[in-house]
Amino acid sequence: MEKENQPEAVSSVLKVFGIIEALAEQKEIGITELAQRLMMSKSTTYRFLQTMKTLGFVSQEGETEKYTLTLKLFEVGAKALEYADIIGLANHEMSYISRQTNETLHLGTLDGTEIIYLHKIDSGYNLRMYSRIGRRNPIYSTAIGKVLLSGLTNKEIRELLADLTFVKHTSKTLENIDQLIEEIEKVRKQHYAEDNEEQEPGLRCVAAPIYNRFGRIIAGLSISIPTIRFEEEKLPQLVNLLQVAGKNISEQIGYHDYPEILAP
Missing domain, CATH: 3.30.450.40 (GAF domain)
Incomplete structure (x- = not known):
């Protein structure tokens, strides 16, 4: 059972780092653009961003749909x-x-x-x-x-x-x-x-x-x-x-x- 979950876990890690790298290259970015760049669905991208936001690694710019990295990685x-x-x-x-x-x-x-x-x-x-x-x-x-x-x-x-x-x-x-x-x-x-x-x-x-x-x-x-x-x-x-x-x-x-x- 554990081995079956490993590819999915690795894929999730790759997606998280893909988001981090994309946000590092561009100060702020919206979900649609980010999803297209990473070839992920908007729902999946949103789910990852919300988790990263909860952990303090990502913040949402005011009332906009755009996200940016916080200084937590630093x-x-x-x-x-x-x-x-x-x-x-x-x-x-x-x-x-x-x-x-x-x-x-x-x-x-x-x-x-x-x-x-x-x-x-x-x-x-x-x-x-x-x-x-x-x-x-x-x-x-x-x-x-x-x-x-x-x-x-x-x-x-x-x-x-x-x-x-x-x-x-x-x-x-x-x-x-x-x-x-x-x-x-x-x-x-x-x-x-x-x-x-x-x-x-x-x-x-x-x-x-x-x-x-x-x-x-x-x-x-x-x-x-x-x-x-x-x-x-x-x-x-x-x-x-x-x-x-x-x-x-x-x-x-x-x-x-x-x-x-x-x-x-």
Whole structure:
């Protein structure tokens, strides 16, 4: 049954992109002209346009029958470019930290109620954190997740995580949203976050934020160290490395008001 629907689904996708390309070439266009250009019936063209209008990709010009593209496609494309730029910039900074520490580095961002890893540099040690680019982890039990949440208000955090079940990955995992918000308050003040064996037993993580040009936290940069190698007295040095890297990346994408950096 699924295979039988595939040609129809592909055809629909082609029609949608045909409409997008036609609207991109001409500022505004009516249904009749658009249907003729794409060799589609007016009813089919109208149906697609109404769906695209509902999703915010197309707008109707006043009371006319003409349609035009909105800036939503630009917005989507800009987000993709933003993350592509960040990965390249972050790789340079992460490589430097890797040479200084020989530990695992991650770049991650928010996707729903999870973090997703965009980039990674492995530790040079045999004992290391298992992860991969594209892997997801809970937002409430990771250092990157806490950094990302610190850019939201407490109300936004509660709304985002309203339907989330807190799973106890270890004995140290936070158990509810109240505990999490209390932790986030600390993150906002100190401008870095920690995961103290909350996601995996025997693993410590520290993270600092990356801002876009509008001052919004869009990613987190973290270092992961097994507890047997973690030295508490070196925490300020690790935080400094991450914050300097976060500042450098943020400045290169247009943000120049990075909060005060912790001295090593």
